[in-house]
Amino acid sequence: MARELTVSIDAMGGDAGPGVVVTAIARSVLRHPLAKFILHGDEAKLKPLFAKRSKLLDRVSIRHAPDRVSMEERPSIALRRGRNTSMWRAIESVKTKEAEVVLSAGNTGALMAMGMFQLGVLDGIARPALAVILPTRRGQVIVLDVGANVQSDAEQLVDFAVMGEAFARAILNLERPSVGLLNVGSEDVKGNDAVKRAAHILRNVSLPMEFSGFVEGDDIAEGSADVIVTDGFTGNIALKTAEGTARLISGYLRGALRRSFLARMGAVLASGALSALRRKLDPRAFGGGVFLGLNGVVVKAHGSTDALGFASALDMAIDVAEAGTINRIIADHATVVSALSTGAAAS
Amino acid sequence: MARELTVSIDAMGGDAGPGVVVTAIARSVLRHPLAKFILHGDEAKLKPLFAKRSKLLDRVSIRHAPDRVSMEERPSIALRRGRNTSMWRAIESVKTKEAEVVLSAGNTGALMAMGMFQLGVLDGIARPALAVILPTRRGQVIVLDVGANVQSDAEQLVDFAVMGEAFARAILNLERPSVGLLNVGSEDVKGNDAVKRAAHILRNVSLPMEFSGFVEGDDIAEGSADVIVTDGFTGNIALKTAEGTARLISGYLRGALRRSFLARMGAVLASGALSALRRKLDPRAFGGGVFLGLNGVVVKAHGSTDALGFASALDMAIDVAEAGTINRIIADHATVVSALSTGAAAS
Numbered sequence: 001m002a003r004e005l006t007v008s009i010d011a012m013g014g015d016a017g018p019g020v021v022v023t024a025i026a027r028s029v030l031r032h033p034l035a036k037f038i039l040h041g042d043e044a045k046l047k048p049l050f051a052k053r054s055k056l057l058d059r060v061s062i063r064h065a066p067d068r069v070s071m072e073e074r075p076s077i078a079l080r081r082g083r084n085t086s087m088w089r090a091i092e093s094v095k096t097k098e099a100e101v102v103l104s105a106g107n108t109g110a111l112m113a114m115g116m117f118q119l120g121v122l123d124g125i126a127r128p129a130l131a132v133i134l135p136t137r138r139g140q141v142i143v144l145d146v147g148a149n150v151q152s153d154a155e156q157l158v159d160f161a162v163m164g165e166a167f168a169r170a171i172l173n174l175e176r177p178s179v180g181l182l183n184v185g186s187e188d189v190k191g192n193d194a195v196k197r198a199a200h201i202l203r204n205v206s207l208p209m210e211f212s213g214f215v216e217g218d219d220i221a222e223g224s225a226d227v228i229v230t231d232g233f234t235g236n237i238a239l240k241t242a243e244g245t246a247r248l249i250s251g252y253l254r255g256a257l258r259r260s261f262l263a264r265m266g267a268v269l270a271s272g273a274l275s276a277l278r279r280k281l282d283p284r285a286f287g288g289g290v291f292l293g294l295n296g297v298v299v300k301a302h303g304s305t306d307a308l309g310f311a312s313a314l315d316m317a318i319d320v321a322e323a324g325t326i327n328r329i330i331a332d333h334a335t336v337v338s339a340l341s342t343g344a345a346a347s
Numbered sequence: 348m349a350r351e352l353t354v355s356i357d358a359m360g361g362d363a364g365p366g367v368v369v370t371a372i373a374r375s376v377l378r379h380p381l382a383k384f385i386l387h388g389d390e391a392k393l394k395p396l397f398a399k400r401s402k403l404l405d406r407v408s409i410r411h412a413p414d415r416v417s418m419e420e421r422p423s424i425a426l427r428r429g430r431n432t433s434m435w436r437a438i439e440s441v442k443t444k445e446a447e448v449v450l451s452a453g454n455t456g457a458l459m460a461m462g463m464f465q466l467g468v469l470d471g472i473a474r475p476a477l478a479v480i481l482p483t484r485r486g487q488v489i490v491l492d493v494g495a496n497v498q499s500d501a502e503q504l505v506d507f508a509v510m511g512e513a514f515a516r517a518i519l520n521l522e523r524p525s526v527g528l529l530n531v532g533s534e535d536v537k538g539n540d541a542v543k544r545a546a547h548i549l550r551n552v553s554l555p556m557e558f559s560g561f562v563e564g565d566d567i568a569e570g571s572a573d574v575i576v577t578d579g580f581t582g583n584i585a586l587k588t589a590e591g592t593a594r595l596i597s598g599y600l601r602g603a604l605r606r607s608f609l610a611r612m613g614a615v616l617a618s619g620a621l622s623a624l625r626r627k628l629d630p631r632a633f634g635g636g637v638f639l640g641l642n643g644v645v646v647k648a649h650g651s652t653d654a655l656g657f658a659s660a661l662d663m664a665i666d667v668a669e670a671g672t673i674n675r676i677i678a679d680h681a682t683v684v685s686a687l688s689t690g691a692a693a694s
Contacts (some may be wrong), residue, residue, distance in 0.1 A: 125579075191580070217589075220591055221595035229451040233581065237577070237581050241562070241592075244567055248568035249593060252627055254626060270603075
């Protein structure tokens with residue numbers, strides 16, 4: 001990390017409670033010597049967690065928030081009654097520019113609603129999208145939207161492509177990322193109206209990306225594009241299907257290696273390689289999701305994450321804040337708007 | 348197999364050519380001693396394949412078809428010009444009741460279009476759906492639609508649920524299969540309008556199924572329901588995402604077990620277990636997809652399948668034909684229609 005940076009954290013989000021958050025910060029301070037942390041939550045629960053880690057308090061400030069958003073709460077209700085929650089206050093620290101980025105493992109819908117309400121959506125972007133970074137055969141892929149929206153029209157898909165491309169340049173350090181639109185076939189004639197129209201627009205605007213046209217579900221793991229764009233309904237289901245498949249196969253592998261004496265012996269010999277594989281498949285290593293399109297950086301850790309997972313989401317939050325993603329989105333989106341208004345891509 | 352049954356086969360579909368089809372039949376005759384086969388395709392190519400297997404010709408009749416549908420052809424064009432293709436003729440054998448089921452590894456869209464045109468869609472069903480059977484932690488799950496349609500409204504999702512339930516009873520021998528609707532969350536408030544309305548209808552009609560409400564992407568591999576219903580766009584992408592993830596992890600595993608001397612030794616000892624795992628993950632073992640909702644049984648094998656994959660699709664075609672799936676769909680669909688018309692589920 002090159003410069004000072006403050007992360008605002010909702011310490012009461014997620015299933016595991018604030019202990020996980022504090023352990024994650026203890027890991028993160030070593031990797032990010034210039035980072036500071038504002039921890040929002042129940043002071044009575046947070047303070048004791050620092051009893052044996054008082055040195056951390058040089059870099060962590062605790063802000064009491066009397067309430068919290070539950071995982072089941074409807075976003076609209078959380079938004080209405082939630083001013084005293086740790087989530088609201090954590091976002092507020094970004095709004096007041098005390099912090100550059102906010103991280104929460106809490107209720108995704110509430111985080112999105114409060115983020116939109118407090119930070120606002122970038123000019124011209126209709127809806128934010130949730131982006132994740134996944135491993136592929138060739139490296140990594142950014143997939144969005146994985147659940148911020150339940151349906152998206154062509155213009156929104158184009159916004160997602162622009163935001164994904166800007167995010168890929170910022171966080172994966174790619175000069176000209178390739179961007180694919182998720183579809184049921186790679187031929188032009190395939191798909192619903194929204195993806196067809198989005199493809200037409202993307203082919204005709206000049207952006208710092210390589211538009212790869214349509215890609216299919218297996219192209220996510222294949223790594224056929226650096227960014228894969230889809231609506232939040234399909235993206236959420238694809239992401240969770242991939243997670244479920246990975247768990248299924250890990251279970252098969254564990255079972256297979258226990259079935260016979262020879263298999264158990266083999267597993268002992270290969271144990272180093274197998275633990276490396278386990279780490280590679282560990283969903284905790286992939287950080288969290290990032291809401292793109294908000295006027296501020298909001299990062300979501302898995303609700304069921306542990307300290308390792310929260311620490312990797314924290315790393316991601318710091319990386320995203322440092323990379324200046326938002327300014328790139330603003331600049332690239334302006335290009336699309338001007339191309340569309342001059343009719344370059346409208347026909 | 349309990350009774351005589353004739354399978355009509357498009358011998359020219361798929362990437363691998365008719366050799367694969369004949370090898371698959373040679374396997375299948377042993378497992379299904381009462382099955383007969385009508386093979387549609389280029390006689391000049393098919394006849395030599397039986398030179399060393401002349402005994403098979405007791406159970407296989409070859410019908411010359413001068414033309415074929417290519418994998419890239421648009422369905423509308425194939426439909427218009429395709430009367431002399433092996434695919435058209437293969438479906439025709441079901442139409443004329445010479446055969447109970449048709450199998451093709453060819454162009455999916457053309458197969459669906461020709462199936463709809465020649466066989467017709469069941470009364471009251473708006474669109475057919477493509478169903479597949481996938482492995483789960485607990486056994487198997489039927490997922491539909493995986494690509495027959497690019498968008499579906501609530502009524503179509505309800506049709507898919509009815510067809511999936513009837514298919515599960517017929518092919519998995521379940522008396523009262525559980526049926527889940529794929530969504531972005533399990534809470535009632537989640538999702539788009541189509542899934543919400545479909546859930547409302549399914550909760551209020553009396554069918555031989557256990558409606559489990561909403562399920563998420565990871566519930567496919569988890570086996571949380573016997574049948575998982577979704578629109579063809581999402582279903583196709585989920586299926587291919589699962590296939591891609593499985594390939595990615597198999598590749599990781601192969602790589603891990605080559606990385607060190609100990610790992611390679613371990614892999615040798617565990618080789619029996621690892622090949623069993625490979626067979627378990629082999630997508631060829633999962634047969635093909637079945638078009639439900641047509642007035643005839645149409646089974647699709649993977650376009651890139653080999654003899655093993657085609658043989659397993661052939662097994663599936665015979666099972667589906669024997670199970671009397673269509674009559675169950677007709678009966679259960681009548682229940683839904685009458686419930687809807689009396690208003691039981693309409694409010």
